[in-house]
Amino acid sequence: MNPLLATLLAALANLLAGLAAARTQGAEARAATLAGALIAAGAAAFTALPLLIHGEAVGVQALGLALRADALTATLLLPMALAVGALAVALPRQDALPRVMAAASFALAAALGVLLADTLGLLLLGELLLGLAVFWGLGAEGHPGSAPGRIARLQLAAAGMLTLAALALAGGGGGPLSQGPPVEPAVAGLLLAAVALRVGVPPAQSGLTGALRGAPGGRAALLALPFGGLTVLVRVVQPALVAYDPHRIAVVVLALAALAALTGVVARDLGRAAGWTLAALHGLLVAGNLEAAPTGPLGGELLWAAITLSEVGFVLGVILVVRRLGAVDLRVLHGLQDAAPQLGLAFLLVALTVAGVPGTLEFVAQDLLLSGVGSAGMVGVVLAVVAMAAVGFNALRLYVQVFYGPGDPARVDMDARPWERAVLLALVGLLLAGGVAPGLLPIVEQAAERIEGEVH
Amino acid sequence: MSLVELASTLGFMALSAPVAALVLLATGLLLLPEVPERRIHQLVGGSLSVALCCALLGGALLPLLDAPPEVDLGSVLAVRGYHLDLRFVLDTPALVLLSLDLALCGLVGLFSARYLHREPGFRRFYLLLLLLAVGVSVIATARGLDLLFAGWELVGLSSALLIAFFNHRPAPVQHGLRAYAVYRTTDVGLLMGLVLLHHTLGTADLARLGELPAGGASLVLGALLIFGAMGKGACVPFTGWLPRAMEGPTPSSAIFYGALSIHASPFLLLRAQPLLDLNPALRGVVVGLGLLTAVHASMSGRVQPDIKSSLGYASVAQVGLIWVWAGLGWEPLVLLHTAGHASLRTWQLLRAPNVLHDRHHLLTLLGELPSRTATHVEGRLPLGLRRVLYGLALERWFLDELLAGLVAAIARPLAALDALDRRWAEHLDRPPGPPAGPQPDPGALGAPSLEASRA
Numbered sequence: 001m002n003p004l005l006a007t008l009l010a011a012l013a014n015l016l017a018g019l020a021a022a023r024t025q026g027a028e029a030r031a032a033t034l035a036g037a038l039i040a041a042g043a044a045a046f047t048a049l050p051l052l053i054h055g056e057a058v059g060v061q062a063l064g065l066a067l068r069a070d071a072l073t074a075t076l077l078l079p080m081a082l083a084v085g086a087l088a089v090a091l092p093r094q095d096a097l098p099r100v101m102a103a104a105s106f107a108l109a110a111a112l113g114v115l116l117a118d119t120l121g122l123l124l125l126g127e128l129l130l131g132l133a134v135f136w137g138l139g140a141e142g143h144p145g146s147a148p149g150r151i152a153r154l155q156l157a158a159a160g161m162l163t164l165a166a167l168a169l170a171g172g173g174g175g176p177l178s179q180g181p182p183v184e185p186a187v188a189g190l191l192l193a194a195v196a197l198r199v200g201v202p203p204a205q206s207g208l209t210g211a212l213r214g215a216p217g218g219r220a221a222l223l224a225l226p227f228g229g230l231t232v233l234v235r236v237v238q239p240a241l242v243a244y245d246p247h248r249i250a251v252v253v254l255a256l257a258a259l260a261a262l263t264g265v266v267a268r269d270l271g272r273a274a275g276w277t278l279a280a281l282h283g284l285l286v287a288g289n290l291e292a293a294p295t296g297p298l299g300g301e302l303l304w305a306a307i308t309l310s311e312v313g314f315v316l317g318v319i320l321v322v323r324r325l326g327a328v329d330l331r332v333l334h335g336l337q338d339a340a341p342q343l344g345l346a347f348l349l350v351a352l353t354v355a356g357v358p359g360t361l362e363f364v365a366q367d368l369l370l371s372g373v374g375s376a377g378m379v380g381v382v383l384a385v386v387a388m389a390a391v392g393f394n395a396l397r398l399y400v401q402v403f404y405g406p407g408d409p410a411r412v413d414m415d416a417r418p419w420e421r422a423v424l425l426a427l428v429g430l431l432l433a434g435g436v437a438p439g440l441l442p443i444v445e446q447a448a449e450r451i452e453g454e455v456h
Numbered sequence: 457m458s459l460v461e462l463a464s465t466l467g468f469m470a471l472s473a474p475v476a477a478l479v480l481l482a483t484g485l486l487l488l489p490e491v492p493e494r495r496i497h498q499l500v501g502g503s504l505s506v507a508l509c510c511a512l513l514g515g516a517l518l519p520l521l522d523a524p525p526e527v528d529l530g531s532v533l534a535v536r537g538y539h540l541d542l543r544f545v546l547d548t549p550a551l552v553l554l555s556l557d558l559a560l561c562g563l564v565g566l567f568s569a570r571y572l573h574r575e576p577g578f579r580r581f582y583l584l585l586l587l588l589a590v591g592v593s594v595i596a597t598a599r600g601l602d603l604l605f606a607g608w609e610l611v612g613l614s615s616a617l618l619i620a621f622f623n624h625r626p627a628p629v630q631h632g633l634r635a636y637a638v639y640r641t642t643d644v645g646l647l648m649g650l651v652l653l654h655h656t657l658g659t660a661d662l663a664r665l666g667e668l669p670a671g672g673a674s675l676v677l678g679a680l681l682i683f684g685a686m687g688k689g690a691c692v693p694f695t696g697w698l699p700r701a702m703e704g705p706t707p708s709s710a711i712f713y714g715a716l717s718i719h720a721s722p723f724l725l726l727r728a729q730p731l732l733d734l735n736p737a738l739r740g741v742v743v744g745l746g747l748l749t750a751v752h753a754s755m756s757g758r759v760q761p762d763i764k765s766s767l768g769y770a771s772v773a774q775v776g777l778i779w780v781w782a783g784l785g786w787e788p789l790v791l792l793h794t795a796g797h798a799s800l801r802t803w804q805l806l807r808a809p810n811v812l813h814d815r816h817h818l819l820t821l822l823g824e825l826p827s828r829t830a831t832h833v834e835g836r837l838p839l840g841l842r843r844v845l846y847g848l849a850l851e852r853w854f855l856d857e858l859l860a861g862l863v864a865a866i867a868r869p870l871a872a873l874d875a876l877d878r879r880w881a882e883h884l885d886r887p888p889g890p891p892a893g894p895q896p897d898p899g900a901l902g903a904p905s906l907e908a909s910r911a
Contacts, residue, residue, distance in 0.1 A: 147881065148885045150884045154884070205877070206877055209877055209878075210877075210885065213878065263873050265867075265870070267874045295538045333629060357609060357613060358610060359606075363606070364532060367540060368538060370651045371538045371654055374652070378648070378651075381651045381652075382644075385644050385647045386644060389640040389647070390640070393637055400620060404624075436532070437532075447535055
């Protein structure tokens with residue numbers, strides 16, 4: 001099947017899944033979202049295989065719309081589909097509200113559309129819809145312990161307005177992105193600010209830390225789907241800024257990421273500590289994608305693919321923990337290990353993937369990213385390394401503070417359900433497979449060919 | 457098959473046997489509800505024995521070969537200007553550390569089968585033991601600094617989790633985190649060194665360190681690698697974590713802090729010898745740090761009230777001396793001292809639980825115990841100086857307080873930043889209009905939970 005058609009069908013299936021989920025209740029909403037995600041995962045095979053074999057992007061222009069399926073589409077389709085599928089399967093019953101499930105499906109549909117868009121107008125329209133889906137999902141009714149996440153909604157609204165301003169400034173943006181000149185620096189700057197607000201890059205981390213604080217629920221999990229903004233960064237912002245020494249911006253982002261990672265280490269609430277950690281990771285991947293050296297963007301894109309899986313697993317782990325303990329104060333040990341040994345193991349493995357231990361895709365991605373950042377100067381490297389070290393330490397600290405310590409004999413039957421465990425372990429397994437053979441990912445193969453081509 | 461191919465094959469088997477056992481054990485533990493203890497230690501012991509035999513056979517072939525054999529498993533990732541290669545070299549230092557690793561891990565595996573019998577964390581211990589064996593194997597044989605860093609990380613992770621092995625008690629857990637914090641801090645140096653090496657030479661190959669010009673990049677790289685080695689080597693000022701690490705089970709204390717993990721640091725210095733050759737100032741730094749650590753650990757170790765802390769400091773003192781040999785470039789002495797000290801210390805630590813029994817046994821044999829005070833150098837110092845030194849040793853040179861103060865100074869503004877961010881979120885999340893009675897604060901600790909609802 002044509003990769004373009006497969007991705008389009010997957011986007012359409014998720015749109016329908018979202019509509020179905022919004023109209024149903026309970027388990028049916030979950031099933032609809034899962035079905036959409038599975039169709040997208042199936043489409044990933046049709047998209048990745050032809051691109052891996054033939055190595056060329058597939059594009060089409062009709063009705064004034066330009067669409068294109070390339071290596072980025074083929075690489076990210078599967079992690080995105082699996083991330084939504086993981087939410088549909090493992091989110092606790094009281095968190096898997098129809099509106100949350102529908103928003104996840106809509107976000108996936110919009111993200112797939114964004115990946116296919118080859119005109120600025122279409123791309124930004126898709127981004128706006130993606131933001132709208134998450135905005136709508138964040139408005140779902142939460143359980144009493146969860147934060148309303150108003151900052152996240154405010155940030156999404158601000159990002160949307162900046163995107164509209166950029167679209168107006170660019171004059172609609174009708175020509176194919178892959179063949180046309182890069183956008184004006186002012187447009188790229190506006191879009192970069194929109195991306196930072198959208199994904200929660202420090203100092204706009206408050207959306208993440210605010211939504212995850214206390215006892216985060218399903219709607220906060222929507223923020224763990226790092227779909228939004230990054231396609232714009234890769235396809236529009238990076239090519240436009242490459243002539244204007246984007247390394248300086250990357251260094252600022254890295255400094256803020258390091259600060260966020262270090263702040264996560266002193267945060268005393270599990271959700272907020274997780275939020276700071278995710279914000280630091282988002283800062284790293286944005287900085288990597290801003291670098292001019294080819295290994296930087298490649299590392300950033302790989303990190304994006306990796307954290308699409310690891311982040312959703314991490315936030316799911318946090319949600320599963322707070323469902324058992326309530327809001328977690330990290331100043332004391334909670335000793336959940338005895339009551340939930342399998343959940344502990346799954347949480348540890350997911351935390352280690354977030355930390356980027358050797359053998360995982362994050363490890364390779366972070367190594368590449370450092371290589372890219374380092375080619376423009378060592379200041380960025382120092383900041384990136386500090387951020388990575390702090391993220392790694394914090395990931396293990398969260399596990400230890402939650403699962404170690406004197407157990408409470410009154411706690412019984414708190415372990416992860418088989419499907420919850422299976423989802424987390426499957427995510428870890430995929431990240432390990434990606435870490436062992438990252439060369440199989442289409443973006444890596446394409447980058448290797450592109451770099452060779454540039455040299456010759 | 458030529459001798460080189462035979463040696464490479466043996467090297468491959470020595471490296472892959474523990475990895476295969478680790479994968480098998482991890483899979484078994486994930487999929488099977490119960491794995492008998494006997495099967496676990498048989499798997500660990502068997503795989504490490506096979507690997508040790510292969511390493512020793514490969515070592516026996518080494519004198520017959522013109523160049524050290526290599527195990528090349530290709531590239532994990534290769535784009536122009538960046539390679540992550542799985543290349544291992546089996547030269548003399550690598551074979552010494554590899555054999556030591558496999559032999560001591562195997563020994564500790566056998567010992568622990570009884571020592572940890574029916575302990576709740578039995579399976580976890582063996583998994584982490586294998587992780588350590590794999591990590592040290594990678595450190596020993598890695599041809600590139602990136603691969604060495606990967607092994608370094610695995611050792612650090614397994615070490616922190618084993619210190620916190622008795623996870624019901626808060627103290628071991630805190631000490632495990634403390635050790636991990638030190639590792640991550642000093643790993644910053646190693647990781648920065650890796651990037652610098654990539655960008656200076658276009659490769660992470662440790663064999664090409666000598667191609668760097670003296671001064672400049674080679675000096676910075678050398679300094680970064682020395683900093684990277686300081687954490688695991690428990691050098692001054694990072695010594696404090698090691699005696700606390702003795703909270704873990706005795707077999708893990710023996711293998712990590714008496715034998716393998718702590719000796720990874722002088723091994724890294726051996727690999728960095730070309731940089732020390734280029735920059736004699738770095739040799740001075742290594743020798744100075746080694747001497748300072750040896751004196752500090754020797755003084756502090758003498759006033760420790762328990763046998764494991766005392767042995768911990770004794771290990772640090774010996775590693776300080778090994779740093780001195782590494783700084784002076786005496787590679788054979790480094791390897792000899794490492795092998796001898798690791799073996800002796802493992803034996804001592806494994807015997808540590810029997811120290812009272814041994815003492816009684818000695819008393820029965822000799823009738824009285826030999827006097828200790830007369831043989832100590834400090835006995836000849838003036839009383840005033842002795843008191844000062846005693847106070848200094850008791851306080852461990854105030855290094856822990858110094859580091860704690862530094863960490864607190866960094867943490868204070870960060871905590872203020874976190875509080876500011878929290879207040880901002882709370883302010884925005886507050887519902888509009890006057891409060892109608894007490895509102896549940898989502899950030900408040902102790903929000904509704906499964907536990908609360910069950911209660």
